[in-house]
Amino acid sequence: MIDFREASVVAPSSDVRILESTTLSLDQRRVAIIGANGSGKSTLARLINGLILPTEGSVIVNGRDTRTDTAAVRRDVGFLFTDPSAQLIMPTAIEDVALSLRRTIKGKEKRTTAALDRLEEIGLASHSHVSVHALSGGQRQLLALAGVLAVEPSILVADEPTTLLDLRWRAHVDALIDALPIQVIEITHDLDAAARAERVIVVDQATVAFDGIPRTAIAFYRDLLTHPPPGPHRD
Amino acid sequence: MIDAFGLYRPRRTPLHATPAWLKVLGLTCGAVALLLTHGPVAATTGLVSAIALLVSTLPPLRPTLRGLFPVVVMAVLMGGYQWFRGDRAGAAEFAADFLAISCLALALTTSTPLDEAMGLVAWAARPFRRVVPPEAVGLVFALAARAIPQITMILQDSADAARARGLGRSIRATVVPATVRTFGWALDVGDAITARGLAESAPASSNA
Numbered sequence: 001m002i003d004f005r006e007a008s009v010v011a012p013s014s015d016v017r018i019l020e021s022t023t024l025s026l027d028q029r030r031v032a033i034i035g036a037n038g039s040g041k042s043t044l045a046r047l048i049n050g051l052i053l054p055t056e057g058s059v060i061v062n063g064r065d066t067r068t069d070t071a072a073v074r075r076d077v078g079f080l081f082t083d084p085s086a087q088l089i090m091p092t093a094i095e096d097v098a099l100s101l102r103r104t105i106k107g108k109e110k111r112t113t114a115a116l117d118r119l120e121e122i123g124l125a126s127h128s129h130v131s132v133h134a135l136s137g138g139q140r141q142l143l144a145l146a147g148v149l150a151v152e153p154s155i156l157v158a159d160e161p162t163t164l165l166d167l168r169w170r171a172h173v174d175a176l177i178d179a180l181p182i183q184v185i186e187i188t189h190d191l192d193a194a195a196r197a198e199r200v201i202v203v204d205q206a207t208v209a210f211d212g213i214p215r216t217a218i219a220f221y222r223d224l225l226t227h228p229p230p231g232p233h234r235d
Numbered sequence: 236m237i238d239a240f241g242l243y244r245p246r247r248t249p250l251h252a253t254p255a256w257l258k259v260l261g262l263t264c265g266a267v268a269l270l271l272t273h274g275p276v277a278a279t280t281g282l283v284s285a286i287a288l289l290v291s292t293l294p295p296l297r298p299t300l301r302g303l304f305p306v307v308v309m310a311v312l313m314g315g316y317q318w319f320r321g322d323r324a325g326a327a328e329f330a331a332d333f334l335a336i337s338c339l340a341l342a343l344t345t346s347t348p349l350d351e352a353m354g355l356v357a358w359a360a361r362p363f364r365r366v367v368p369p370e371a372v373g374l375v376f377a378l379a380a381r382a383i384p385q386i387t388m389i390l391q392d393s394a395d396a397a398r399a400r401g402l403g404r405s406i407r408a409t410v411v412p413a414t415v416r417t418f419g420w421a422l423d424v425g426d427a428i429t430a431r432g433l434a435e436s437a438p439a440s441s442n443a
Contacts, residue, residue, distance in 0.1 A: 051430055071432065079430035086423030087431070089374075089381050092243065095350050099377075100431060108350065129244055131298070133384055147431065 006057035032194035035203035049077035078153035084144035094128040138169025250346040278331035285338035294345040
């Protein structure tokens, strides 16, 4: 259960509101957040695991305030980034998953076995000792997902996880995320993925512009995007 | 550029079974011995022994050769400079010692997972735990190893982009975007480390 209680975010150097006061309760298993570039959807997502703290208001995740219980919230909320290259730290797949397990599993042997199990579950066991640089973009995203899921979070926030992938890997990663038995909040430009969610939130100009079932939310978003983007234009 | 820690493969060799601290001690002693002994016999013996030690870890062939290539180039260039200055014996000895120490270092990294090396670095940092958490020092070590190939890739991409714009001769056209991208990558890595809970003590930003 994720509660935004009048949470707003102001950019530090410019007083610009990058998220207006937002009150939302997210308890559905699958929630999609869609919106134009720079609309504030990633800010909304980053508030959930405390990567960004609200300037005003609060965000409560499973009863914990992200401001006062940040470490516990982060243990509970996994975050998958668009570009896995920033998320992967160790040189090989198995070492990277084992890194996630350092806090929860003591003993190198046990940790390595557990990491191999996680890779097996996600279909990367045969690449366990391959350098992360030698993996394809799709395999890297899978590995990043394995690293996030290794600590068994109860919520996964995925920030455009398939944007950099080709169609085949996009379908594969989508299928894996869809099959997860945990709550998933997915920020996406992929309207097919949004259509599979139980609830879709449309963010526009730093505010929640629409919140509802996929069909009507996507229709609203399509209509919204028929207007030209803000900025200089010629007549 | 060498991505030494990416060369590790799990094998059943004597060096793989040796604890990381003992290998680091051996590397240090070996390097000091190479630098203190002089003459063609000592240099040749040292180089052959170091290569044999590296081969004994059964390293992956192509990545290892790729990793050694810049070391060989550097040894040839620096040895060549000494040769040019008239010190032929010194040039050969320097090149042999440089290659031998590099092979010893590679033998260490091909037989030691980064996880274990991190543990060793964190252990070594324990006397300073009042100043900095040892686990954080281990993580910094891992990140430094990770950053080398990443920054190399960013530099190559930036150089390609500069060439594509017809600015292949402009150092600024490569360095400026590479620097900006490296900072961007570092910020993303910081976010990812925080999100993965690997830096629990690190405060979150209160803004974007």
